[in-house]
Amino acid sequence: MTATIIDGKKVANDLHEEIRAKAEKLTASHGVVPGLAVILVGEDPASAVYVRNKVLATAACGIKSFEFKLPAETSEAEVLGLVEKLNADPEVHGILVQLPLPKQIDSDKVLGLIDPKKDADGFHPVNVGLLSVGLPGFVPCTPRGSAILIEKVLPDLSGKTAVVVGRSNIVGKPMIQLLLQKNATVTCAHSRTADLPAVCRTADVLVAAVGRPEMIKGDWIKPGAIVIDVGINRVLKPDGKGKLVGDVAFDEAKEVAGAITPVPGGVGPMTIACLMLNTLDSAYRSVGAEI
Ligand SMILES: Nc1nc(=O)c2c([nH]1)NC[C@@H]1CN(c3ccc(C(=O)N[C@@H](CCC(=O)O)C(=O)O)cc3)C=[N+]21
């Protein structure tokens, strides 16, 4: 039996339509168009794809997009100044500073300056804290999108075991919080975990967020498990062309799993859809309207 392939692109496109309808409703009732500002410092080819997809998504969702592409040698003071300007701009409801930033810029300082009420990435310590105590705030886009996909396949995680491989602030840690909120029994595994394959084999829900191409093999997966592949790795094929692969060896894994996300077309589009969702939520909150 082969796994159900979870179509993240389809779920994301459906979300875009819902967001557009709600954005139009907010414009009709309050004259507000949700706005998202993206700051990109320097040229990174992978970032360029991401930024292009974001701009396409804002258009699909009826969200106004403000793009700031700054040269790689931009000073920290300049980025901080831009963040302050966007914090004060009533047309901007969400601010995203694309990571990683060049060396001369302290990213903690920049993320800490973003108004927590406009923190569409959910990386500000205030939002991290709100998530960890279960209060409303911004939830990071990749875990939020992953949780939506898991819910589609398995709405009730009570009594289920979830393993998150990776402990980053961007994906692993917030993913753990969301899985706990859903009553899963959660393990966080990482590069120092002993016998990682055995730990992965305990998972009814396995979230791979390690950033290492095809590291998680088919025989690490419990038969019937839900596998969420967060990795987006660009690798070279023997013919010299580039292709995208996840952190999971997909061809093997799909023979064992019950459901699995592909790369591309899985978590990636959901990350972007959730960025739109966070921006929409923020615009509603800015006028005190119910979503
Ligand atoms: N502050 C910040 N927030 C982020 O969320 C953030 C970031 N910085 N820096 C870069 C990474 C990367 N990232 C991606 C999101 C979606 C796709 C995506 O749409 N992927 C598609 C297409 C990929 C393609 O064709 O290249 C897919 O997987 O199907 C890719 C990459 C968000 N990031």
Ligand SMILES: [Mg+2]
């Ligand atoms: Mg690690």
